[in-house]
Structure formats: C-alpha cells, structure tokens
Amino acid sequence: MFPGGKGPARGSPALAVHNGELWCLWLDKNDGLLYHATSDNQSWGPKTAFVGNYWTGLVPDNPTAGPALADCNGVLHAAYSVDGSLVHYQYDDIAKKWGKRSLFARSSATPSLQAFDGRLFCAFQGDGNSLNWTTWDPEDGWMRPMSANEKTWGSPALYLLLDRLCLLFAENNDDRHTTNTTFNTSTKSWSRTFGSPSQKTAYGVSATGFNKDIALMAFQSHDDNDKGLVLVDTFNNGAWQHNESIGSSSSDTPAIAILNNVITVVYNAHTDARDLLWSQATLTDYTPDSWMTALANIKPNLRITDITIPGTHDTCAISAVPWVATQNMTVIAQLNAGIRYFDLRCRLVDGFLMMYHGDYALDMYLEHVLDDIYSWLRSHPAEGLIIQLSNEILHETDFAAFSLAATTLIVHGPNKDLWNTGVDQAKQQIGINATLWTENYNSPRFTIPTQDGTLVIQDQSSFSGAPDAIIPQKFGVVATLMDQASADESHLNLYINYTSMTSTFPFRRGPVAPWQLAIGYEDIWCEFTPGVNRHLRQKLVVGGSAHYGVVVMDFPELPQYDMIDYLITSNFEAAAV
Incomplete structure (x- = not known):
C-alpha cells in the first residue's frame, strides 16, 4: 500500500x-x-x-x-x-x-x-x-x-x-x-x-x-x-x-x-x-544505479578506457531560464539513472565555490553538490564517478585561488577517501590536469596527454545556420568520435565526446535553448528537425556491442528515457562477445 x-x-x-x-x-x-x-x-x-x-x-x-x-x-x-x-x-x-x-x-x-x-x-x-x-x-x-x-x-x-x-x-x-x-x-x-x-x-x-x-x-x-x-x-x-x-x-x-x-x-x-x-x-538483470557493479561481476578486469560511460554537460544547470538549463534531473536522479561523468562548473564567490553556467549562478554550492554525491557513493560502494571540475570564468588565467579552494574542499574533507585523485600536495593538483582544455568552438577534437594515456576530446560547441543543417553537422562530429573510440583497441585513450551545442539561427535573435538543439526544433511552419539526442539514440539502437568512451549529454533522459540505458547496455553486449 x-x-x-x-x-x-x-x-x-x-x-x-x-x-x-x-x-x-x-x-x-x-x-x-x-x-x-x-x-x-x-x-x-x-x-x-x-x-x-x-x-x-x-x-x-x-x-x-x-x-x-x-x-x-x-x-x-x-x-x-x-x-x-x-x-x-x-x-x-x-x-x-x-x-x-x-x-x-x-x-x-x-x-x-x-x-x-x-x-x-x-x-x-x-x-x-x-x-x-x-x-x-x-x-x-x-x-x-x-x-x-x-x-x-x-x-x-x-x-x-x-x-x-x-x-x-x-x-x-x-x-x-x-x-x-x-x-x-x-x-x-x-x-x-x-x-x-x-x-x-x-x-x-x-x-x-x-x-x-x-x-x-x-x-x-x-x-x-x-x-x-x-x-x-x-x-x-x-x-x-x-x-x-x-x-x-x-x-x-x-x-x-x-x-x-x-x-x-x-x-x-x-x-x-x-x-x-x-x-x-x-525488467533486466541489473538496474542503472548499480550497472558498474554488475558489469564488474561479468568482466572484472575492464578498464575505464574499455567501456561506455554516460555523462552530463553542465551537470547542475537546472534553471527556469531556457538558454541556461541543460538538465532536468537532479544529481541524485542522474546517478540513479546511470550517469557516471559529471561536468561541474564553478566560480569562486566570497571564498566559496558556487555552481555556474557561463555568467549565470545556479543557486547551489559545490560543497553541497559533493555532499549529495558522497552520500550516494557511500550507499553504492562498487560504483565509480568521473568528475570534471572547472572554473567557469572563461577569461580568467590565474587559477591559483580556485585550485586551492577546490583542493582544500576535497583533500581536507571527511570524504577524501572516496577520491582516486593522485593528489600532488606540492602543486595543489587533483587528478588529471586538464588546463589544456581549449575552448573548442570550431575544431572537431583535441587531445590532452597524461602519464597513463591520452584524453581525446570532442567539445565543438558553436554552430551557425539553419537547424536542419547544423544539428546533423554536430551529430556527425559526435558519431565520428564514437566510431573512433569503438575501433581503438589500444586501451590507452579515454574518449570524451560532448553532444551539447550552442547556436543562434540566422533568422532569430539571441541564443537558442539547449533543449531545442538536444531534443528537436519546430519552426514557424511546424517543420520538426530532430535534435542531437534523437540522432544519438538512433545510432545506439543499431550500434550493438561497442565501447564509445564518455558520451556527455544535455537532457539525456529526453526525448525517451531509454537512451541512457542504450549506452549502458552497450557495455554488457560488448562484455558478452
């Protein structure tokens, strides 16, 4: 009852x-x-x-x-x-x-x-x-x-x-x-x-x-x-x-x-x-909140570079402002749905790291977001999560204060045992240094070398043109890196593939809402252009067993809630081969 x-x-x-x-x-x-x-x-x-x-x-x-x-x-x-x-x-x-x-x-x-x-x-x-x-x-x-x-x-x-x-x-x-x-x-x-x-x-x-x-x-x-x-x-x-x-x-x-x-x-x-x-x-032998646990039971020696990982772009950007919002699900709901890569963007405000999307404050602090993550991970001890933590002040070149605040919050907090970071206390560095991450507006991808391998990143975000042209163009870039990840048998490269995009259509003023680019855009003549998520789902439906790396999405539960499951399922199909 x-x-x-x-x-x-x-x-x-x-x-x-x-x-x-x-x-x-x-x-x-x-x-x-x-x-x-x-x-x-x-x-x-x-x-x-x-x-x-x-x-x-x-x-x-x-x-x-x-x-x-x-x-x-x-x-x-x-x-x-x-x-x-x-x-x-x-x-x-x-x-x-x-x-x-x-x-x-x-x-x-x-x-x-x-x-x-x-x-x-x-x-x-x-x-x-x-x-x-x-x-x-x-x-x-x-x-x-x-x-x-x-x-x-x-x-x-x-x-x-x-x-x-x-x-x-x-x-x-x-x-x-x-x-x-x-x-x-x-x-x-x-x-x-x-x-x-x-x-x-x-x-x-x-x-x-x-x-x-x-x-x-x-x-x-x-x-x-x-x-x-x-x-x-x-x-x-x-x-x-x-x-x-x-x-x-x-x-x-x-x-x-x-x-x-x-x-x-x-x-x-x-x-x-x-x-x-x-x-x-x-309905299945596993549930999304514990898919990593189930996968490890089937194939315990898999590395992070061997699997497909669903992720979210601007993970905390839940907003009533259409061109600010990139997510509908809370952090906990995303974790329960199987998301295992978070893109957390902050600014240092009065000594505290506050969540931002561009110039827009999101009315939450990194400390509280991490508290939710810690609580969830404690109840799911065999699950893992990749966190990309970045300073959302795009023009800022001195990250010393930001890095110190982030390192202090993580290294000296009561949940530091949950982090697998490779912390360098002398350099105040946590995990992989991704400061070489460029504003990848126009080029299809770039790489960041690490001591264990290479990050291969596609984050091309800026497009201009009619929706029926630029949405397939963006997905073409996404699909290319997915195919490259699937074909890579070196097990040394981690592919991070952003499906998110921004655009101002020539016949409109101001930004277009991320949900329109992700889900679909209907023009004034009622012509519907499927969004990037629809193209992604179709590729996953016919893709079968493959590892696609990290696929980072806006509104991953839309237009149909099964898209996250398709990404997760590709791991089990690949493990069974």
Missing part, C-alpha cells in the same frame, strides 16, 4: 516518468480531488494536492474520471475529464505548480497521453465509445480532435514501440479483446499492425514502451474465474507474450510505467476501500 495513506483512489491512477522520478496522479475516492506523489523506485514522497492556477487564482477541479500523465520535451502534462470536457495542465518544475489550463475535447472517460516527434498526443473515448485522438504543441496548442475509426471499451493506451506511436484499446464488444494500432505520420491515420495481444480486458488498458522493441501492457482480467485480476503482458522478440499476474485485483484499470529498468504497476484495490496499491518487478 502507498505509505502515509495516499489512497483511496476512484478511477484509474496515472503514472509517468519525469526528471528521473516516477510521478503518480490519482483521484481521491473520499473528497473527489486530484493528488500526486513522486517516487525514486524505493519509496513515495508526500501526498500533494493538485491545484490548477487559472483566471481567478488557485481553483481545484472536480474530475469525473481518472487522469492521464506524460512528459513531453521535459514538461509534465496532465489531462482529465471535468463535466464531460477534457482539461489540460502543464507542471512548472521551478514554481512547483500546475498551470496553463485549457479545454480541448469532449469526453467523460480517462484519456491517454504520450509524447512523439516533439508533440503531445492524446487518445480518448468519445461519444458512442468512438476512439478519438488529437495532438498538442507549444506553438499551436491543441488541434481539432479526429477519429481513429475504431470503437473502444474503456480507456485506451498510447505508447512507443519499434520507434512508432502505438495505440492499444479494448474492442467494443462482449469479448473485449485488446487490439493494437500504429500511427502513420504521413497520412495522419491509424492502422492495425504488429499483431494484437488479443487478451480480454474488463475495462481499458494502460501501456508503456522500453527501449526500442519492448513494451508492456497492464489490464484487468475479463475471465469469469478471476475477473479484475491485474495482469501484465509483454511485447518482446516481435510478439506479445503470455500474460503474468501480479497476484492482486483492482477496481479500475491499472497504470504501468518503467523507471530505471524497474516496472511499477499502480492500481486501486478491488475492495470497498479502494486503497491505492503498487507492485514492482525488475
């Missing part, structure tokens, strides 16, 4: 992964209001009232059915029915409030939300049990709802499989077999493909994708002997497999999501109380 009495729930709950956390939104059975809570896969946080901010101030809605949740381009979205109309909200992570309320369709049932190609899709049951759909984007809002030319019994489920947008629903007949359709981006229509699960569901389904070719569906059994029993069916190896029971029954359609390779199913109990319950299972 959810701790702290977070239930009971009326209608189906909703689940989504957002900023490295699992979010649950549900309709309380007693007061008829919405509440949400977050989880790190270990425990759930406090029950928080969902309050929408519109027109007259903070006004709660009274939903008539369960809600839907989805992350689209790093923004959490919610939708639910109020008096026969679907209401849409967006969550502000900085203000920690829901807002931008809008009405967009007619429905009295639980909808489904899913991000795809930079847009938010919604599927819902309309009049006469018709299956309808619509899309939203930040520029144009919601489009006019359209029919999927199907009828559904209960709530449908949007999800991603084989890089396609899919829609599961229960057929509107006595058998209620589940049926799968896929979206054709050219014709803007749905067709039945992939083979359908053909499971019988009591009322509606929920679904989620994992990596490219795995999906899971949660539903209630429609068989007379175990009606209401919560079942999970898996699509793997090109077909839907036999369903598995979680051992409990629910009153309404369960919700399913995957965070860090852990499957979570949330549902309300099939009792009068309708307590909110949750069940979990691990």
